[in-house]
Amino acid sequence: MPKIPITGLTLKELEGVLAAWGEPAYRAKQIADWVYRKPVQGFAEMTNLSLALRERLAGEFLFQSLAPVKEVTSRGRNSTKVLFRLEDGRTIESVLMFYEKRRTVCVSSQVGCAFGCPLCTTGACGFERNLTAAEIIDQVLFFSRRLRAAENAVTNVVFMGMGEPLVNFDAVWRAIESLVSPDLLGLGARRITISTSGIVPGIKRLAQEKLQVNLAVSLHAPNNALRDKLVPPNRMYPIEKLIPACQQYYEATHRRITFEYVLIKDVNDSPQHAIELGNLLRGINCYVNLIPVNPSDYSDFRAPPRARVEAFSELLARHHVANTVRLRRGLDIEAGCGQLRARSAEGHRPAGEKPRSRPKKPRASNPSDAARKRGESSSAPGSRGHEKRHRRGDGWG
Ligand code: SAH
Numbered sequence: 001m002p003k004i005p006i007t008g009l010t011l012k013e014l015e016g017v018l019a020a021w022g023e024p025a026y027r028a029k030q031i032a033d034w035v036y037r038k039p040v041q042g043f044a045e046m047t048n049l050s051l052a053l054r055e056r057l058a059g060e061f062l063f064q065s066l067a068p069v070k071e072v073t074s075r076g077r078n079s080t081k082v083l084f085r086l087e088d089g090r091t092i093e094s095v096l097m098f099y100e101k102r103r104t105v106c107v108s109s110q111v112g113c114a115f116g117c118p119l120c121t122t123g124a125c126g127f128e129r130n131l132t133a134a135e136i137i138d139q140v141l142f143f144s145r146r147l148r149a150a151e152n153a154v155t156n157v158v159f160m161g162m163g164e165p166l167v168n169f170d171a172v173w174r175a176i177e178s179l180v181s182p183d184l185l186g187l188g189a190r191r192i193t194i195s196t197s198g199i200v201p202g203i204k205r206l207a208q209e210k211l212q213v214n215l216a217v218s219l220h221a222p223n224n225a226l227r228d229k230l231v232p233p234n235r236m237y238p239i240e241k242l243i244p245a246c247q248q249y250y251e252a253t254h255r256r257i258t259f260e261y262v263l264i265k266d267v268n269d270s271p272q273h274a275i276e277l278g279n280l281l282r283g284i285n286c287y288v289n290l291i292p293v294n295p296s297d298y299s300d301f302r303a304p305p306r307a308r309v310e311a312f313s314e315l316l317a318r319h320h321v322a323n324t325v326r327l328r329r330g331l332d333i334e335a336g337c338g339q340l341r342a343r344s345a346e347g348h349r350p351a352g353e354k355p356r357s358r359p360k361k362p363r364a365s366n367p368s369d370a371a372r373k374r375g376e377s378s379s380a381p382g383s384r385g386h387e388k389r390h391r392r393g394d395g396w397g
């Protein structure tokens with residue numbers, strides 16, 4: 001029988017296993033402490049357990065469901081991206097971002113994504129499978145253990161890596177329950193953010209859940225004609241369904257929604273788009289993050305010039321829509337989720353499997369080369385999410 005990941009079990013389930021082995025119930029808490037809170041790398045290091053129990057655990061469970069295969073740290077050392085290999089040979093990536101007071105892990109929820117948004121590298125690579133709760137938890141624990149070894153801790157988790165979390169709701173939710181459980185990692189629910197391309201049934205389900213996690217909706221366009229192209233799930237869940245679902249979410253949770261709006265030169269960045277967006281969101285208790293697009297090998301999209309981004313932000317503010325421009329973080333580490341995996345020599349699927357879709361254009365060997373060719377500096381705007389925030393009026397820093 002293949003071993004199952006220990007993080008796939010809740011504390012109750014682990015207690016059940018240990019009871020069947022004739023162990024006292026408190027052993028489960030001891031094991032959970034080692035797994036979720038201590039910087040150990042395996043069962044062998046769980047020194048308050050008998051050798052026989054440690055060996056039995058190692059014989060039946062996987063300590064980790066993923067292994068790092070490649071790691072890159074940004075030049076400013078404010079983000080680290082890791083490519084992980086899963087037990088079935090597929091690969092995913094996660095990022096640890098350092099801020100002044102936060103250490104945020106950006107996790108993947110699926111291997112690839114079925115939605116194919118043209119701005120997104122993950123979408124261009126197609127969908128392979130959902131991640132399990134254990135594979136989601138283990139991304140966080142990988143960085144958590146490393147931080148704990150340096151007497152630090154993960155403070156926030158964002159579901160902004162590969163995949164659409166709301167179509168893998170059960171596993172995502174089970175992972176979140178373990179991450180927030182005071183018996184396990186003990187992270188605050190309010191420190192967790194789910195980003196969605198606008199899956200209306202998922203938003204409605206989230207509104208009914210007791211845990212108060214944050215919701216970010218990837219809007220990227222103020223009307224259906226444009227959003228149908230930029231965010232294809234819009235064809236299933238158009239704006240006239242999405243916005244009322246967001247309002248319902250706010251009414252049920254009283255948690256302010258964040259709308260993500262990736263700015264793309266000559267596509268969705270005009271003053272007319274800003275006005276249309278302002279009118280669409282007027283009266284909704286929300287916050288807009290304006291993110292100049294992170295150039296991808298799979299599209300010709302470019303970030304607008306700085307002045308155009310600023311003008312967009314100001315126009316929105318004039319429509320009473322609170323917004324910030326997020327600055328690029330970690331362009332030199334292929335900061336757009338999916339990029340490291342897409343470029344890695346490790347590939348991103350088990351040997352023998354064919355890719356589901358093809359790159360739209362040939363790729364430059366290195367993202368910073370591509371940026372240099374366009375005359376951008378590594379601090380120019382254009383990251384996907386792994387960024388520094390600048391509140392409207394703060395300038396570009
Ligand atoms: N599937 C979910 C979560 C993962 S994508 C979603 O779409 O929200 C997380 C965010 O990264 C989304 O807002 C997505 O639109 C954005 N994104 C993808 N590619 C990007 C790029 N090249 N530049 C900037 N943002 C990007």
Ligand code: SF4
Nearest residue numbers: 113116117120123197
């Ligand atoms: Fe999937 Fe989100 Fe990428 Fe769209 S932006 S392809 S929904 S991961």
